[in-house]
Amino acid sequence: MTDLHRLSIRELTEGLANAKFSARELTEHYLKRIEKIDAQVNAYVTVTAEQALAQADAADALRQAGGAGVLTGVPIAHKDIFCTQGIKTTAGSKMLDNFISPYDATVVAKGKTAGLVTLGKVNMDEFAMGSTSESSYFGATKNPWALDRVPGGSSGGSAAVVAADLAPFATGTDTGGSIRQPASFCGLTGLKPTYGRVSRFGMIAYASSLDQGGPMARSAEDCAYLMNVMAGHDTKDSTSVEKDVDDYVANLNGTSLKGLRIGIPKQYFNVAGLAADVKARVEESLKKLEEMGAILVEVDLNMTEAYVPTYYLIAPAEASSNLSRYDGVRYGYRCEDPKDILDLYKRSRSEGFGAEVQRRILIGTYALSAGYYDAYYVKAQKVRRLIQQDFLKAFEQVDVIAAPSAPTTAYRIGANLSPVEMYLGDIYTIAVNLAGLPAINAPVGFDKDNLPVGLQLIGNYWSESQLLSVVHQYQQATDWHTKRAAIAEENA
Template sequence: MTDLHRLSIRELSEGLAGAKFSSRELTEHYLKRIAKLDTQVKSYVTVTAEQALAQADAADAAIKAGTATALTGVPIAHKDIFCTQGIKTTAGSKMLDNFISPYDATVVAKGKAAGLVTLGKVNMDEFAMGSTSENSFYGATANPWNLGHVPGGSSGGSAAAVAADLAPFATGTDTGGSIRQPASFCGLTGLKPSYGRVSRFGMIAYASSLDQGGPMARSAEDCAYLMNVMAGHDAKDSTSVEKDVDDYVANLNGTAIQGLRIGIPKQYFNVAGLDADVKARVEESLKKLEEMGATLVEIDLNMTEAYVPTYYLIAPAEASSNLSRYDGVRYGYRAENPVDLMDLYKRSRSEGFGAEVQRRILIGTYALSAGYYDAYYVKAQKVRRLIQQDFLKAFESVDVIAAPAAPTTAYKIGANLSPVEMYLGDIYTIAVNLAGLPAINAPVGFDKDNLPVGLQLIGNYWSESQLLSVVHQYQQATDWHTKRAAIAEENA
């Protein structure tokens, strides 16, 4: 029982169903690993041991009664942006350090209904704003591959927990790459679904037209199991789409690699900051897919230079609006002994929000202010439409589009990149959110420092099954997704 953390989701599901081990044994195994190893990784904000064991016992009873689903009894970690009833939900912020949600997010509720066991809530950049998981009130999370490096962000706690085998899989959210970039930095598979595919109800908002929840795991197969639970229409979310959901697990071999047309945007491979090792590993993975029968097609994505300025007008503008509710009056952090209402507002927000969140609120408020709204926000929305049309034109001649997930491998903790340097690191991921498209990261090797490199595949709307299938077949032919950091190999 010392190696349960090395099993895939399918193996865990089969093992539980065949009574090779119980959910309680499995949950205790993970809780021991968290207690022993997370002092180094710092991926969890809250560990819910008591609740997890109660859920595990209920799962064991369901398995015995024959009422279990495929995932009943399997543990999961939730990004601390999803509301969890009776459990602290912080979004990585001092502002919500005392917030205990009175309800479950739809994603969490669906997980509970499927019999998943919640191990706890994992760390993230404050309000999902950042690419390193250093912008958290609870301190930086470390990358399991090298504890001196960041795991990426904002879903860095989710990525680190899975990469260190402190959870079999985890939920993440992606507003501009926050699933794909940490998956790339930590050697994982991470899927950002089409906008509207996964409910945002109970997911604390950063930028409402960009945010989307998705799965993070070791393999496409593991992600498919979680997508089967997460995806689907939700009447509580007005942006949720009423569209039939695929059986992602059943469709893992549903897309033929033979004849698959993979678009290679020439602009993406000539970006100034693209690391040579990252470029080499991505090109090797594309060569492998070509050997498997895919056709590589050079394409133009002419709006590439507009991605960063467009995103960093729209996202902060929506953040400015969404975060206006944190005022020290209704819930969350409240400044002590305010002189008057204005003092309460000012000090609650300046003391409760970190520097990066304040920076984005100020940018967004400026972009929305009288006299600048048309010049900045409205113009950015028009450019956003052009970016979407650029992708749709490309999909007329290709099935998927390939790119690096990030221009570099994981930064060092404390690298103190300037905000502009940090924002430019999102060049390959943010356009997908602006266009509302699905995209997936797959691990494809390592750089000279043994840090993971990721390949990103971008699909047309509602093509999650296709993306999972292509990556699954690539993973059947390679073993990058099976590689483990040294800390993950340790037994509790």
């Protein structure tokens, strides 16, 4: 029973169904691994051992009574941006270090209904603002492939717990690449669904028109199991779309690679800063897909240079609005002994928010201010529509679009990239959020330092099944998704 952490989600569900092991044994196995390994990785903010064991016992009882679902008893880790009733929800910030939510996010509630066992809440960049998971109030999370490297961000904790085998899968959120980039840096599969596919109710807001929850796991098949839980309309979220949900697991072989047209944007492969190893691995993976029957088609995405400036006006503007609620009055951090109401606001916010969050609030407030609103924010919204139209034009010629997920592999911890350098690292991911499209990262090899490289496939609206299917078939023909970091091989 020492290798339960090596089993896929399908193997875990079969093992539980056939009584090869119980949900309690599986949960205890993961809790022991967390106790042994997590101190090296710093991925968990809160481990909910007592609650997890109670949920596991309830899952076992349900299974014995014949009422279990497919995933009943399978453990999961939640990004600490999803509200969890009775459990601390911090968003990686000092501002919410004392916040215990009175309710569950819809994603968490759906997980409970499916019988998933919550192992705990995992680390992230503060309020999901960052690409390294270093801005967390709880310290930097480390990349299991190399402990001196970042796991990516903002869902760095989610990526690290899966890559270190401290959870079989995890929830993440993606506002500008925060599922795909950490999945790339940690050698995982991560899906950013179409905007509106997964409920945002109970997900602490960063930029409301861009945020979207999604699954992170080792393989497309594992992600499909979690998507079956997460996806669907929610009346509590006005941006949730009322549209039939696919059975993502059943559709894993539903898209034929023969004749599948994969768009290759020439602008993406000529970006300054694209590492040679990353480019080579991505091109090798596309060659493999071509051998499997796909057709590579060159496409133009002419708005590429507008991605970063557009995103870094819209996202901070929405952040400045969303984060105005943290004022030291109702909940969250409050400064000590404020002199008056103005002092309460100023010190609570300056002491409660970290540097990157403050930077984005200031940028956003400036862009929304009276003299600059039309020149910056309104213009950025117009350019956003042009970016969307650029993609839709490309999708008239192709089924999916291929790109690297990130221009480099994982940065060193403490590399102290300038804000602009960090923002430019999002060049391949942010346009997908601006357009509301779905996209997936798949591991496709390693660079010279044995750090994972990711391929990104971007789909048209509501094509999550297609993206999962294409990656699943690629993963049947390759073994990159089965590779494990040395720390993951440690037995509990």
